[in-house]
Amino acid sequence: MDEEDDKKFKKCRKKRLFGADRRKRLLRLKCCVQNYDWGVIGCNSQVARLFLLNSGRCNVDPGECYAEFWIGTHKSGPSYVVYGRDNNAAAAFGSKPLSLKDCISLDPVALLGDKVARKWGGDLPFLFKVLSIEKALSIQAHPDKDLARSLNEAQPSIYKDDNHKPEMALALTRFEALCGFISSKELKAVLSSVPEIVELVQCADAEKFSHDSEQDGKEKVKQLFESIFSQIMSSNKGLVREAVCKLKRRLSLEKKKRQLSAKEQLILRLESQYPADVGILAAFFLNYVELKPGEALYVGPNEPHAYISGECIECMATSDNVVRAGLTSKKRDVQALLSMLNYKQGFPEILRGVSLNEYTRKYAPPFDEFEVDRCILPQAASVSFPSVPGPSLFLVMSGKGTIITSYSEETTFQEGEVLFVPAYMEVSITATAIELHMYRAGINNRFFRDL
Known part of the structure; x- marks a missing residue:
């Protein structure tokens, strides 16, 4: 197609989009599904059900994990414009379906509004999702804009865009997550009750935090917290495996004598999913959050978190950048994660709308x-x-x-x-x-x- 034909084709598309009277119209979208191994299998997945209905397919693969239903313009899972109920955008626009991003590019101001188009160009600034989680996602954080740009330039095959990724999860079912660092008081309790962690940490740091942190300034406490967490995450794999084995054995025995805490029960579940993973120990440092349907949790840049189970609506800035360091078989970048974390302590805010x-x-x-x-x-x-x-x-x-x-x-x-x-x-x-x-x-x- 030459330049003149391309202009005519775009003009035709634009006319079809708005009609002869130039009125704006609703657009139906055909959306993308992501099959990750932590997703819910087959028809038990809300994501699978939505994808089946949205795509017009007859069935889902009963052995496949359906993890995320994506709505938006991100290149890793773009949505496409649908005209009519036959889900056939190609019939309306010729040789190939029209993506939502390409559709917006025909007239960004008309579709996005002048203020949004001026700020974010011809793109939708948010990515809308549904998540179905059977198995814990990785302990991770999302970079701020500066770090995202650096990571994208250095490793574009892994960090596929240069945007930040603040996000929010709104529970559809009972929903579990780890989010943000526990308080200093709670960490003291961990250091006094979880010997397997203390064994991996320099004695001086553990003792100083346990006995002197109340007298120290906030910055010193933060530095000490950072040092202890970094030592755990950077520990030798063999030592981590031994520590997790001891922890599992001890909690399994104590389970016969007393009711384990919610965090301890979670630890055993994580161990069954990711044996010998350092993320099992890292979970002690993070807040355990349980959401009821209709409650939401938001996560800013450089905040550690991991979604554990349940189904949710998720919305975020248009990005797919994730820096992982535990509870995963995917690539880890432990040093990048440790250097980017804000080490903010305290229980996260829960939104009830x-x-x-x-x-x-x-x-x-x-x-x-x-x-x-x-x-x-x-x-x-x-x-x-x-x-x-x-x-x-x-x-x-x-x-x-x-x-x-x-x-x-x-x-x-x-x-x-x-x-x-x-x-x-x-x-x-x-x-x-x-x-x-x-x-x-x-x-x-x-x-x-x-x-």
Whole structure:
């Protein structure tokens, strides 16, 4: 295709996107699935169910792990525009399906809004996901923008983009995670009750933290905490294997005499999934978090965390950068992780959402790129999502409904469907037949307030 033909083709696509009257339209999306070994197997996975409904396939592989359902423009799992219910974008646009990113590039200002397009160019600044977790994910952290840029330049095959990755997990089921470092008081308890860890740490550091940390300044305490954690993570594999073996044996015996703590029970579960892994010991240093459905946890750059089990809605800046150091068979970069961590101590904030109306709650973490709304509509109930200066993605988890836009477009949608709503478009949604359960991801409102 020469340059002139390419211009004509893009013009044709643009006309199809907006129509002859230039009205904005809803876009249906066909989305991507990721099969990682920590995912839930086969039809037991919420991700598998959504992918089946969204893709129009007849069945899922009963032996495959379905881990993540991706909605967005990231190159590792792009979404595609669908016209009609035959899931055939190629029929609408010719030789190949049109990705959401390519679609946005036809008119970024119209679809994203001028402020968003000016800040992030022709790309969606957030990535929207559903996760189904059977086996613990790695102990990891996501780099800030400067480090992401450096890692991408040095190892582009591993760190595939140069963006940071703040994220939020909103529980669909009971959800377990490790997130952030425990308090100094809790670490003292660990050093006094877990001899297997003390054996791997310099005696002077362990004793100093146990006896003198209250008299030390915060910076000295932080340095001491960092030293102890770094020694554990950098320990010889043989010593780690021996320590984990001793720990497992001791907890297995104590289990017969007393009720193990929630953290101790978790340790034994992690050992069964990742035998002899240093991440089992690292878990003692991290906060154990249990979320109920409707509760959310957010993770900033350079914060250690690991999702353990359950299903969740996840939203993040558009990136797939992960620095791993434990509970994984993938590449580890222990020194990079140790150097990037902020070593902030204390239990993470749990978001329970702010009520927008009787059916909708908003979850807004302290990041510009995204926020998430959770909406549960009883049969025949209606709710409006007002016009906002940025784009939105709607995911229908269950139920059926009708949607009417401020441009007089009316259409039906059902579970498994994903809709892209352009900037400055108000939508009104009504549940039909049964209860409608859906989620909306969009630009954080604080971004528009701060301009």
